[in-house]
Amino acid sequence: MTPAATALSIVAVTVVCAIGLGIFGARGRHKTPLEFMVGGRSFGALLLWLLMAGEIYTSFTFLGAAGYAYGLGAPAFYILCYGPVAYAIGFFLTPKIRGVGAKYGMLTGPDFFRVRYQSVALGALATFVGFVSLVPYVTLQLTGLQILLSIAGFGAFDPRGAVAIALLTIAAFVFATGLRGAAWASILKDALVVIAVVFAGITLPQRIGGWSATLRAVEHVHPGWLTLAPGMAAHGVEWFVGAVVVSGLGFFMWPQSMAASYSAKSGDALRRNAIWLPIYSIMILFVLFAGFAALIAMPGLKGASADQAFMLVVRQLYPPWVLGVMAAAGALAALVPVTAQLLAAASIVAKNIVGDVFGACADDRSRTALTQALVVAVALFSLVLWFLLNTYLVNLLLYAYNGVVQFLPGVLFGFGWRRASAWGIGAGIVAGLAMLVATGAFGMNVYGINPGLAALAVNALVAAFVSLVTAAPAATHFEEFRTAGRD
Amino acid sequence: MIRHWAPPALAAIPSIALSLAIPLVNRSEPSLFGAPFLLVWIVAWILVVPLFLYAAYRLQQRA
Numbered sequence: 001m002t003p004a005a006t007a008l009s010i011v012a013v014t015v016v017c018a019i020g021l022g023i024f025g026a027r028g029r030h031k032t033p034l035e036f037m038v039g040g041r042s043f044g045a046l047l048l049w050l051l052m053a054g055e056i057y058t059s060f061t062f063l064g065a066a067g068y069a070y071g072l073g074a075p076a077f078y079i080l081c082y083g084p085v086a087y088a089i090g091f092f093l094t095p096k097i098r099g100v101g102a103k104y105g106m107l108t109g110p111d112f113f114r115v116r117y118q119s120v121a122l123g124a125l126a127t128f129v130g131f132v133s134l135v136p137y138v139t140l141q142l143t144g145l146q147i148l149l150s151i152a153g154f155g156a157f158d159p160r161g162a163v164a165i166a167l168l169t170i171a172a173f174v175f176a177t178g179l180r181g182a183a184w185a186s187i188l189k190d191a192l193v194v195i196a197v198v199f200a201g202i203t204l205p206q207r208i209g210g211w212s213a214t215l216r217a218v219e220h221v222h223p224g225w226l227t228l229a230p231g232m233a234a235h236g237v238e239w240f241v242g243a244v245v246v247s248g249l250g251f252f253m254w255p256q257s258m259a260a261s262y263s264a265k266s267g268d269a270l271r272r273n274a275i276w277l278p279i280y281s282i283m284i285l286f287v288l289f290a291g292f293a294a295l296i297a298m299p300g301l302k303g304a305s306a307d308q309a310f311m312l313v314v315r316q317l318y319p320p321w322v323l324g325v326m327a328a329a330g331a332l333a334a335l336v337p338v339t340a341q342l343l344a345a346a347s348i349v350a351k352n353i354v355g356d357v358f359g360a361c362a363d364d365r366s367r368t369a370l371t372q373a374l375v376v377a378v379a380l381f382s383l384v385l386w387f388l389l390n391t392y393l394v395n396l397l398l399y400a401y402n403g404v405v406q407f408l409p410g411v412l413f414g415f416g417w418r419r420a421s422a423w424g425i426g427a428g429i430v431a432g433l434a435m436l437v438a439t440g441a442f443g444m445n446v447y448g449i450n451p452g453l454a455a456l457a458v459n460a461l462v463a464a465f466v467s468l469v470t471a472a473p474a475a476t477h478f479e480e481f482r483t484a485g486r487d
Numbered sequence: 488m489i490r491h492w493a494p495p496a497l498a499a500i501p502s503i504a505l506s507l508a509i510p511l512v513n514r515s516e517p518s519l520f521g522a523p524f525l526l527v528w529i530v531a532w533i534l535v536v537p538l539f540l541y542a543a544y545r546l547q548q549r550a
Contacts, residue, residue, distance in 0.1 A: 080529050081505040084536040088498040091540055212521030219515075219523075226523040228513045237510045244506040271544055278536040285530060 003320035007152040010324030011331050014192065015166065018185045018332055019173050022339075025184025026177035033367045036178035037107045037347045039263040041098075045272040047183050051260050051340070052273065053280050054186030056083065056251075057193060059144025059334035063307045065284055069291030071306030073218070073225035075235040076288055078243045083281040085248030091274040093252055095267030096415055099487035102262070109258035109344070109407070110352040116414040116481055118473065119422035120356045125429060126407065127352040130255040133403035134345040135378070139386040140400075141334040141341075142167060144307075148334070151311040152327035164383055166335060171379035174339050174346075175372045179263060182339040189332035194283060196329035200314065201286025204293035207317065211289060217296045242450025250405035250452070256344035267487030342382075346374035399440075402452030406432040409460045413467075415485050418478040420463065423470040428463025432456060494543035501536045505529065 001009070029035050043051065061079070068076035100106065104115045109130055114123030142163055149159035173181060205214040218225055229236035251257065264270045287310075294309040298316065301309050311330070315323050350371040354360050361370045406429050413420035435455035515523040522530075 074523075074525060077526060077529055080533060081509075084533050085502045085505055088502045088536065088540060091498055091543065092495065215521040215523075219521075224515075227515050227525050228509075230513070237513050241506055241509055244509070248502070248506065271547075275537050275540040275544060278533055278540075281533050282530075 002154075003323075004152070004154040004156050006320040007154075007324035007327055008149070010321060011149070011152055011328045014188070014325075014328035015169075015331055015335065018188045018336065019169070021188050022173060022177050022181035022185035026181040029178075029180060031178065031368045032364045033107055033347075033351070033371065034105075035180070036368050036371060037343070037351075038101075038259050039179045039183065041102055041263060042265050043183065043263045043269065044265055045269040048260065048264055048269055048273045049276060050186040050190055051179075051183040051263070052257075052277065053190050054182065054336045055254075055256055055260065055340045056277075056337075057190070057280065057283065057333060058337040059141050059148070059330055061284060061287060062193070062197070062330045062333045063144050063147055063310065065287045066291035066294065066310035067307035069288040070295045070301065070309040071303070072235055073222060074228050075240060076291065078240050078247075080281055080284050080288070081244045082247035082251070083284075084278040085244060086251030087274045087277045089248060090252045090277075091271055093411070094261040094264070094270040094274065095487045096485035097252070097258060097261040097411070098264050098267055098270055099485045100481060101258075103484035104481075106262060107259075108348045108351045109253075109255035110348050112258065112414065113407075113410055113425065114352065114356060117410070117420070117422035117425055118477065119426070120352075122410075122422045122426050123352045124357050125426055126410075127348045129403055129406060129429060129433065130348050131345055133400045134255065134341050135382050135385060136400045138338055138341050138345075138378075138382040139389060141338045142382065142386045145331060145334040147308050148311060148327045148330040151308060151315055152323055154315070160387070163386075166331070167338070167379050167383055168376075170335050170338055171342060171376045174342050174375045179259065179340070179343060182336065182343065183263075185332075185336050185339065189329075189336040192325070192329040193333050196326050197283050197286045197290075200290040200310070200326065201288075204290050204297070204313065204317075208293055208296050214289060214292050214296060218292050221296070221299070239450065242453050246405050246450050246452040246456075247401050249408055249456070250401045253404045253407040253411065254344070255348055255404075256340040259340070259344055259347065342375050342378050343371075345378045346371050349374055349378075402436055402450075402455065403433070405452050405456055406436075406459050408456065409463045413463065415482060417467075418475060419467050419472055421467045421470045421473055424463045424465075424467025427466040428459040428461075431462040432459030435459075494547050497539045497543040497546070501532050501539050504532045 034040055065076055065079045106112055106115060110123040110126035113126045114120055145166060146159050146163050149162050153159060205211050208214045208217055215226065228240055232238050261270060290310050294313040297313050298309060311326065314326050350367060354370060355362055355367060361367050409428050410425040432455040435458045436451060439451040512528045513525055517524055519527045
């Protein structure tokens with residue numbers, strides 16, 4: 001076999017095994033919307049851990065973190081920091097979300113807004129924001145997959161066709177298994193990613209003389225590379241803090257993360273899960289070292305091709321089967337998160353637009369069927385969009401995070417402030433988005449503050465102001481809601 | 488009352504150390520095994536986050 005054939009067949013076999021594992025895990029389950037979208041609210045701490053780690057540690061972690069370490073140095077450390085910040089917040093927030101989810105039968109992220117603020121329109125607005133943030137996240141994974149396949153194929157073929165086939169296969173997999181399949185497929189994905197990342201993070205720096213020698217070599221080639229530029233410089237200290245805070249706050253606001261919270265069988269399972277998730281962040285340290293080692297071993301890649309550095313070095317230094325295992329780990333790190341993202345995007349449209357707004361497909365059987373059909377539709381839509389776009393992985397992700405973090409005031413006020421109204425929360429989200437569009441489209445500089453945070457501040461202020469001038473919601477509903485959140 | 492506030496405070500400490508405190512530790516010295524102080528600080532805090540959250544968990548259970 002040629003090296004490309006060896007590497008690519010390992011990737012293909014691995015993907016098939018993960019799909020098989022997912023089908024095995026989800027076999028014999030009756031596909032109600034409850035089972036399909038939130039796993040019947042039955043997941044314990046272990047399956048939650050796999051699901052959340054599966055959603056979090058994506059091909060972005062795999063390639064983007066190494067690419068950032070390669071291309072920018074210390075700014076990449078932000079990827080180490082935001083996870084633990086997010087879990088510390090999630091420790092308190094996710095059990096509350098699960099509590100109200102179980103009490104009111106919530107299936108999707110936007111359901112939270114519909115129920116708490118008793119507004120179908122607000123649920124629809126949340127669906128819109130969730131959808132436009134999820135689609136870039138899916139395309140991000142496709143870019144990751146494309147990089148992996150083109151490197152594993154030794155550039156002998158255009159991988160875009162293979163990416164399309166992989167995505168549609170995964171859409172079919174989600175169609176058949178729902179959230180439980182995604183959680184089970186994560187078992188193989190997480191195991192393989194840990195092995196690949198630890199192996200690369202140790203053996204690549206070894207060739208330069210170990211971790212210390214690698215860091216010294218980086219510092220020698222690029223003095224000051226391992227600390228942040230001061231103040232408001234591009235990718236400087238202020239950018240760093242802003243990126244950590246936005247990603248940490250936005251983390252559990254993703255529709256698929258809300259679904260993961262609902263899927264827990266108890267608040268306790270979520271808390272125990274949050275305690276142990278930070279350990280997984282240490283994996284990223286290995287990725288960063290692989291990126292630094294790549295910088296020494298193969299300097300000179302610029303811009304978006306920095307994302308390829310780590311895999312190119314693996315290809316140059318290791319036999320094809322090692323390249324194949326690495327690429328397989330990366331491919332699962334792209335495809336498994338995509339399962340949860342496709343499912344979330346399809347669920348919110350089926351439930352909160354078609355069901356709540358238009359009153360169609362309200363019975364269990366047709367709602368599941370519609371969600372399944374939409375999974376395929378969203379996959380095709382993402383694919384078309386992906387053919388038209390292409391940017392640096394981290395940048396895409398930060399845009400999407402800026403969008404979902406706009407849900408935060410509605411969730412926090414939801415539990416803590418009786419006076420918060422549907423008009424207030426809706427106006428806040430719209431104002432936050434307007435601010436994001438303004439800063440993005442006109443290159444408006446908000447004095448070095450992260451645009452997501454600036455938009456979040458505007459959002460919260462508008463939400464508070466408009467809530468105070470509109471009619472107060474019923475106190476009894478709020479008390480009942482808050483009690484359900486005390487889990 | 489202290490019981491009530493202790494768990495969030497325990498979770499806040501490492502969160503602040505890994506976000507708002509970063510400008511204060513953005514230095515290369517003192518380094519450890521060739522790693523700049525910034526990286527040492529970050530990794531050390533990540534390793535102890537589970538301890539803080541576990542302590543918060545136990546306190547919540549007793550409350």
